Amino acid sequence: MSDLRKEGVALQPALAAAPVDRRSVVSVFSRLRTADGQSNPLLLYAKLRAMGDVVPAPWGGHLVTSYGLCHQLLRSRSWRVPDSAWRARQDDAARWNTSASRQMGGTLPMLNPPDHTRVRRSVGNVFDRNSLAGMRTSVERTTHRLLDRFEEELAYGPADFCALVSEELPIITIGEWLQIPRADHAFLRSLTHDQVYTQELFPTPSQLALSEESSRQLHEYFTALVKERRRRPGNDPVSAWLRVWDAQEPDREAADGAVYSLALFMLLAALETTSHVLSGTVRLLLEHPRQLNWLRVHPEQLPDAIDEALRYDAPIHMISRVAPEETELAGVTVRKNEMVQLMAGAAHHDPAHYAAPETFDIRRRPAHLGFGGGIHFCLGNALARMEADCLLTALLERLPGLRIGGSPRWEPRVAFRRLITLPVVRV
Numbered sequence: 001m002s003d004l005r006k007e008g009v010a011l012q013p014a015l016a017a018a019p020v021d022r023r024s025v026v027s028v029f030s031r032l033r034t035a036d037g038q039s040n041p042l043l044l045y046a047k048l049r050a051m052g053d054v055v056p057a058p059w060g061g062h063l064v065t066s067y068g069l070c071h072q073l074l075r076s077r078s079w080r081v082p083d084s085a086w087r088a089r090q091d092d093a094a095r096w097n098t099s100a101s102r103q104m105g106g107t108l109p110m111l112n113p114p115d116h117t118r119v120r121r122s123v124g125n126v127f128d129r130n131s132l133a134g135m136r137t138s139v140e141r142t143t144h145r146l147l148d149r150f151e152e153e154l155a156y157g158p159a160d161f162c163a164l165v166s167e168e169l170p171i172i173t174i175g176e177w178l179q180i181p182r183a184d185h186a187f188l189r190s191l192t193h194d195q196v197y198t199q200e201l202f203p204t205p206s207q208l209a210l211s212e213e214s215s216r217q218l219h220e221y222f223t224a225l226v227k228e229r230r231r232r233p234g235n236d237p238v239s240a241w242l243r244v245w246d247a248q249e250p251d252r253e254a255a256d257g258a259v260y261s262l263a264l265f266m267l268l269a270a271l272e273t274t275s276h277v278l279s280g281t282v283r284l285l286l287e288h289p290r291q292l293n294w295l296r297v298h299p300e301q302l303p304d305a306i307d308e309a310l311r312y313d314a315p316i317h318m319i320s321r322v323a324p325e326e327t328e329l330a331g332v333t334v335r336k337n338e339m340v341q342l343m344a345g346a347a348h349h350d351p352a353h354y355a356a357p358e359t360f361d362i363r364r365r366p367a368h369l370g371f372g373g374g375i376h377f378c379l380g381n382a383l384a385r386m387e388a389d390c391l392l393t394a395l396l397e398r399l400p401g402l403r404i405g406g407s408p409r410w411e412p413r414v415a416f417r418r419l420i421t422l423p424v425v426r427v
């Protein structure tokens, strides 16, 4: 009996699984991996969903394309994340046993219980209502400063919203929270762009090399940061985590290692994802001017618009899970320890779950998988929402008459969406 059934999770009825032609999956992925494919992946996702709810992946493992199954697996208590032990068992050492992969294996989203439970508890309620209220004034101040510069640039023609605003706000916000010197922000942001390749599904050897080097530098940076906070503890999250870990972990080195992984992952988790929500929401609203005008009159509906943008074009389109035992999913056998990729981007446009899924509709109020689900549900979701709310509120108030002023460009990646440029003009 599968674990999902033991847990009483109602599995979707097994659809008759027609054999899938591997070449057609390869063809969809090779197009998804291009900048062109990323500019509109919806057609490609529709092709993938048409192949089945569970599609064998040509490189091994499976893809889960339906909303229902993605949702169930995220919330399952028995499905696992690919932790260090899983990585160490893989034959493809060049992919899974690099130091970048081992570094990821130690971070919170790559831990399974009981380690996950212990580490997640140690983080504390860092983004609760009070903490966010305390951060909001500073995020608002930063937003207005960034928009001042954006407005100046707009006076001369198209201005790149990504470079001037959406790439800046998240690093300044998380940098101030972690109390990282301003002078290091650009360096750290550039390292995170390179590090992400190790979290992609098919990194090329040169991307893996970039990722290795950035992981080494991130390791150096955050090890030094933890050491420094040990020497001079302050009123900051890293010092707070050191106090928590010292109280529960007699081995000082292990405590430092746990705090290092937390600080590192908070930075990695907070940058590209939040930048994408900021630029992606602005792009979608500029492409739908009637909804943008409606929002100007109903700014209290901004949170709904942000949720619809998270559904329509979430920053993370694939989430990995590992089967705890041999299991049947929608008529397809998944072997024990096999990896499945939850295709959140495809699931967000599943017509079995959403009416008219390809329509961007800010009044939809959708449930979505943008922040994951279950025990790994995004710890920073409230912070990301607050940044998006501050920025969009200020944009609506300050800058009417914006239009897209050139072709947006996307990074040719599949799992982590990244809008590189969004040229905007003022008319």
Ligand code: HEM
Binding pocket: 081, 108, 109, 110, 120, 174, 265, 266, 269, 270, 271, 273, 274, 277, 314, 315, 316, 319, 320, 369, 370, 371, 372, 373, 375, 376, 377, 378, 379, 380, 381, 383, 384, 385
């Ligand atoms: C819009 C921006 C963001 C999006 C779309 C996002 C998305 C996600 C998703 C999908 C997961 C689950 C991964 C999985 O199940 O394997 C996750 C986990 C996580 N996120 Fe976010 N994230 C965002 C912003 C942030 C921010 C700003 C922070 C922290 C400052 C953060 C910290 C985390 C952490 C620590 C986890 C791991 C939680 C765990 O495993 O228990 N995220 N995020």
